[in-house]
Amino acid sequence: MTFPPQIAPAPIDPVKLDKLAVLAVNVGLQLQAGQDLIVTAPVMALPLVRRIVEHAYRAGAGLVTPLLSDEDVVLSRYRYAPDQSFDRAAGWLHEGMAKAFAANTARMAIVGDDPLLLSGQDSAKVARASKANSIAYQPALEKIADFEINWTILAYPGAAWASQVFPGDDEAIAVGKLAEAIFAASRVDQDDPVAAWRTHNAALRGRTEWLNARRFGALHFNGPGTDLTVGLADGHEWHGGASTAKNGVTCNPNIPTEEVFTTPHASRVEGHVVSSKPLSYQGTLIDGIAVRFEGGRIVEAKATRGEEVLLKVLDTDEGARRLGEVALVPYSSPISKSGLLFFNTLFDENAACHLALGQCYSKCFLDGATLTPEQVAARGGNKSLIHIDWMIGSNEIDVDGINADGNRTPVFRRGEWA
Ligand code: ZN
Ligand code: ZN
Numbered sequence: 001m002t003f004p005p006q007i008a009p010a011p012i013d014p015v016k017l018d019k020l021a022v023l024a025v026n027v028g029l030q031l032q033a034g035q036d037l038i039v040t041a042p043v044m045a046l047p048l049v050r051r052i053v054e055h056a057y058r059a060g061a062g063l064v065t066p067l068l069s070d071e072d073v074v075l076s077r078y079r080y081a082p083d084q085s086f087d088r089a090a091g092w093l094h095e096g097m098a099k100a101f102a103a104n105t106a107r108m109a110i111v112g113d114d115p116l117l118l119s120g121q122d123s124a125k126v127a128r129a130s131k132a133n134s135i136a137y138q139p140a141l142e143k144i145a146d147f148e149i150n151w152t153i154l155a156y157p158g159a160a161w162a163s164q165v166f167p168g169d170d171e172a173i174a175v176g177k178l179a180e181a182i183f184a185a186s187r188v189d190q191d192d193p194v195a196a197w198r199t200h201n202a203a204l205r206g207r208t209e210w211l212n213a214r215r216f217g218a219l220h221f222n223g224p225g226t227d228l229t230v231g232l233a234d235g236h237e238w239h240g241g242a243s244t245a246k247n248g249v250t251c252n253p254n255i256p257t258e259e260v261f262t263t264p265h266a267s268r269v270e271g272h273v274v275s276s277k278p279l280s281y282q283g284t285l286i287d288g289i290a291v292r293f294e295g296g297r298i299v300e301a302k303a304t305r306g307e308e309v310l311l312k313v314l315d316t317d318e319g320a321r322r323l324g325e326v327a328l329v330p331y332s333s334p335i336s337k338s339g340l341l342f343f344n345t346l347f348d349e350n351a352a353c354h355l356a357l358g359q360c361y362s363k364c365f366l367d368g369a370t371l372t373p374e375q376v377a378a379r380g381g382n383k384s385l386i387h388i389d390w391m392i393g394s395n396e397i398d399v400d401g402i403n404a405d406g407n408r409t410p411v412f413r414r415g416e417w418a
Pocket of ligand 2: 389
């Protein structure tokens with residue numbers, strides 16, 4: 001005899017999923033009538049992609065082009081592709097994206113893949129493929145990093161990712177829990193998410209205005225294993241929350257976001273620092289990072305896990321050993337308070353103060369929109385093919401702002417705004 005198929009519990013609340021799509025289109029991108037949109041997403045995020053495409057067209061989108069990826073397809077390459085495949089990337093695709101961005105196409109990225117997807121693969125191949133991809137992606141990344149167009153990143157709860165975050169639960173339960181965590185962090189569990197984001201953006205603006213009025217020359221991070229002075233770039237500017245792109249559209253580039261951030265000086269970072277959370281970088285987990293800086297450059301680097309990949313990443317190019325971002329996030333941020341380790345930078349970077357290796361955001365300068373790459377470099381902005389955020393904050397970290405005359409102002413005490 002045949003049993004009727006079991007009706008699986010719907011793990012993802014469809015109403016909140018639709019609210020997330022509305023938020024992504026109208027707050028994340030503030031998509032303009034007539035504007036085209038490129039959406040990249042894993043195949044498993046199709047339920048969200050469909051909602052987004054609908055709301056994008058309802059907002060007047062000209063043409064929406066989704067580009068889907070798949071975990072199994074990625075693994076097939078590692079299992080069966082010839083060795084020379086790992087030095088290649090779809091340059092034509094990235095050039096096409098750069099061309100689309102130059103024509104004012106907005107960009108949305110949905111993340112949700114297994115954070116450990118490539119952890120069982122040959123790390124040399126992972127590093128080669130990642131480098132080839134970074135090089136090919138450069139023309140498109142430049143337009144994103146320079147905020148030429150409105151862009152946003154948000155998340156969908158993939159099954160493998162959910163099982164990593166909630167290892168004790170059945171897959172369907174884990175997906176449901178991760179969905180709720182994403183909805184809460186993205187503020188779509190509230191009655192009026194758009195209004196909630198307006199309030200949140202205003203609060204972040206209050207922080208950036210305070211920091212921009214202080215014009216600190218450097219920040220000093222002090223805590224267990226950390227004694228680090230991060231010189232800030234000349235004419236740096238703090239940003240956080242909503243951001244106005246060069247095409248005039250105000251977008252929220254990250255959903256969620258809790259950080260305020262600016263550009264460090266590429267040659268004025270001194271001291272040592274340890275990571276406070278593991279970092280999932282292109283399918284590999286890197287944990288227990290400990291590095292020492294001299295003259296802005298990492299001269300010693302260790303990791304308790306994924307060290308091989310970390311060291312290869314640091315050798316990507318000259319700028320990979322220097323900082324491109326410093327960000328402040330209180331320990332009491334809602335994402336930090338959830339107590340979850342997401343193994344995903346979009347979330348984990350919003351639970352702790354962090355640094356990013358590599359490319360800086362030219363936007364994080366006074367008059368950033370008008371600066372040439374040479375002017376950004378002259379003010380201390382770093383240049384690299386990579387941009388990797390890693391977390392250094394905890395409830396034990398103190399941060400001081402240091403003025404040009406050496407005076408110190410408390411900025412963070414025990415992980416909270418002082
Ligand atoms: Zn950041
Ligand atoms: Zn970053």
